[in-house]
Amino acid sequence: MNKTRQYVECCEHGRQHATYVCQHVVQSLQDDVPRGFLSAEPEADDERPDSWCSACEEMVNKTGGEWNDESDEFAGVKLICGACYDRAKELNSGHTKKWWQLWK
Numbered sequence: 001m002n003k004t005r006q007y008v009e010c011c012e013h014g015r016q017h018a019t020y021v022c023q024h025v026v027q028s029l030q031d032d033v034p035r036g037f038l039s040a041e042p043e044a045d046d047e048r049p050d051s052w053c054s055a056c057e058e059m060v061n062k063t064g065g066e067w068n069d070e071s072d073e074f075a076g077v078k079l080i081c082g083a084c085y086d087r088a089k090e091l092n093s094g095h096t097k098k099w100w101q102l103w104k
Helices: 023-031 054-062 067-073 082-093 099-103
Strands: 006-008 014-021 079-082
Touching: 006 079, 006 099, 023 079, 023 082, 054 067, 054 082
Parallel strands: none
Antiparallel strands: 006 014, 014 079
16 A cells, blocks of 8 residues: 655755654654654655654553553654654664563
8 A cells, every 4th residue: 555655844854754753752852862762664665654762662561562542642643854753763773672671
């Protein structure tokens, strides 16, 4: 299934691909504090899948491994441009917890 690519006008990067991340990843762009970076399985034509931080991953794991109203509210999904996404991924990737650390 081909989904139509959406675009967003970023005040810093101009017209870019639209991407979605949790509010905590956006916060990391503002304060340069890494919070982890996990992503959904990418679709064939999507190099920037929906992504979230380690705290959101922990919340999802506490709710049985599925996103629900509580975890969605905690995540507070935000729209950002593809260039901001790439910067957030680079900043946060070093902070991503390993799978065995998520069970603590």
